[in-house]
Amino acid sequence: MEETEVCIPIPRDLVRRLGVEPHTSSKATKFTEAYLRNCIQQPTRLDVKSMVTHKAVILGYRRPKKDKTKKKSKKAKGLNARQKRMMKVFQIKPDHQRYELFLPLHELWRQYIIDLCGGLKPTSNPQFVQQKLLKADFHGAIITVVRSKCPSYVGTTGILIQEFKHVFKIITKEDNVKVIPKRYSVFGVEIDGFVSHIYGNKFELRASERSVRKFKVKGTMDL
Known part of the structure; x- marks a missing residue:
């Protein structure tokens, strides 16, 4: 049986009674x-x-109109290692190679280490101090070559002015800049009576990399 739509108009009397109008x-x-x-x-x-x-x-x-005021911000790219070498970024001018110019840097480093270790006192725990020095920045420290595979380096003392991955660059009291390889060398550092030794083989890292590295604590420390 087919379905059909049936449309029947509303009677007028019903429209009056309900108060509606037909659609x-x-x-x-x-x-x-x-x-x-x-x-x-x-x-x-x-x-x-x-x-x-x-x-x-x-x-x-x-x-919608395009906003021409907004511009894509590009991150400034830094120089790579080759560009830095070509521009001689890490080279210190001969006029600035004077020991006395770096003495204020040493005083800043000394205060930095004291604050880092919570004050160096005779009662301070040496192991705690060594743990702090492992990740410390040594720019400005006075270091001495205690042992080295090359005997000519032994006894060299100066302020550390630049640290690279494989070498320390120091300036002596005679205003001479020396480049000392870390490998096969042991360096001594003295801070207010505390003497620590840096084993160069374990320090073949950049200062920024060493500050975040986790050192494994064994029987002896790296310092």
């Missing part, structure tokens, strides 16, 4: 057509009825 779409259709005519700015070949039935019309749409 008519004529007013809504006329309003929609008039509104579309006012909104459409460009002339079109299609009439309003065909546009409503066959095509969706977006009313009041505007393409």
Whole structure:
């Protein structure tokens, strides 16, 4: 049996009794057509009825304008190792190679180590001090070559002015800059009566890398 839609108008007496009006779409259709005519700015070949039935019309749409004030921020790239060597970034000018110029740096380093170790006292735990020195920065420290595979380095003393991965660069009291290899060398450092030894083989790291490295604690310390 086929299904059919049955539409029966509401009786007029029932309309009066309920106070409702029968549904008519004529007013809504006329309003929609008039509104579309006012909104459409460009002339079109299609009439309003065909546009409503066959095509969706977006009313009041505007393409957002691009903000020209915003610019992509590029991160500044640093110089690589080759560029730094070509620009001689790490070279100290001969006029600045004087021992007395680096004495204030040594005093700053000395105070830095005292603060790092919580004050150096005769009752301080040597093992605790050594643990702190393992990750400390030694720029400004007065170091002495205690032992070395090359006998000519032994006894050399000066302020550490530059530390690289494989070498220490120090300046002596005679205003001479010496480059001492870390490998096969032992360096002595004295801070207010505390004497520590740096084994160069274990220190073949940059200062920034050593500060975050975890050292394994065995029977003896690296210092």
